[in-house]
Amino acid sequence: MANYYSPKEITSNFAVSATHKKNLPILQFILIAILGGVFIAFGGLLSVMVAGGMPGIGESNPGLIKFVAGALFPVGLIMVSITGADLFTSDCAAFSYPLLQRKINAGIFAKYLILSYIFNFIGAQIVAFLLSYEVGLLEKEPWQAYLHHYSEVKVNQDFLKVLIKGIGANWLVCLGMFMGYAAKDISGKCIGIWIPVMLFVTLGYEHSIANMFFIPAAIYSGADITWSAFILQNLIPATIGNFIGGALLVGAIYWYLYLREK
Helix, strand or coil: CCCECCHHHHHHHHHHHHHHHHCCCHHHHHHHHHHHHHHHHHHHHHHHHHHCCCHHHHHHCHHHHHHHHHHHCCHHHHHHHHHCCCCHHHHHHHCHHHHHCCCCCHHHHHHHHHHHHHHHHHHHHHHHHHHHHCCCCCCCCCHHHHHHHHHHHHHCCCHHHHHHHHHHHHHHHHHHHHHHCCECCHHHHHHHHHHHHHHHHHHCCCCHHHHHHHHHHHHHCCCCCCHHHHHHHHHHHHHHHHHHHHHHHHHHHHHHHHHCCC
16 A cells, blocks of 8 residues: 555645634634744744854855755744644645635635734744844844845845745645645655755745745844835735745646546
């Protein structure tokens, strides 16, 4: 017997995860959404502390620093998946399945994506402000300079470029969740999630929930970035791109391939 699920079984499991979340009491859903933001932020903080602490290597081999950050960040999504936390970006795919199967309507679809987004943000700020800035992790060099530069680059891009990078990011994030559902054991789940998420971070794509940690953490620690610039120049286009990448490139495509009634 195979130790992993088929693509059709994976799609069904992914769809069931959305149905399970929809049936939770609303307070429980809010709590797992806060935890989702916290865990993604922990992955982001880990990547900053390790990759940002290697400035000498970064000067001679910037690609290696990108890979180190990419290799570490998936810890956050692995924690989200294994603990049953909720993440807006993976919900873009997960809730697309019952929507396209006509098991939920567009109002329910929008309700849970909006709730997830808001409370992911709150969770990310717990780590960005309380567990990073307030305890002094981002006051010292070279970590502060790394985070500030990393965040300023994210904010100072064209709207369309961020949107396209957002598509790439959530295409890969949702593929990570999809591949995680293929596994029948913890180690297989971790590997399945790690590969696409490592890829999106290393390539520098834009993930809205991760950016809810990186850029506010930079703002709290004194970066020359305004909240309006963060929201208008990064968060909005990244969110739009994330929705397209998750709902269409993973949700709609795999629904069409494996769940659509002939």
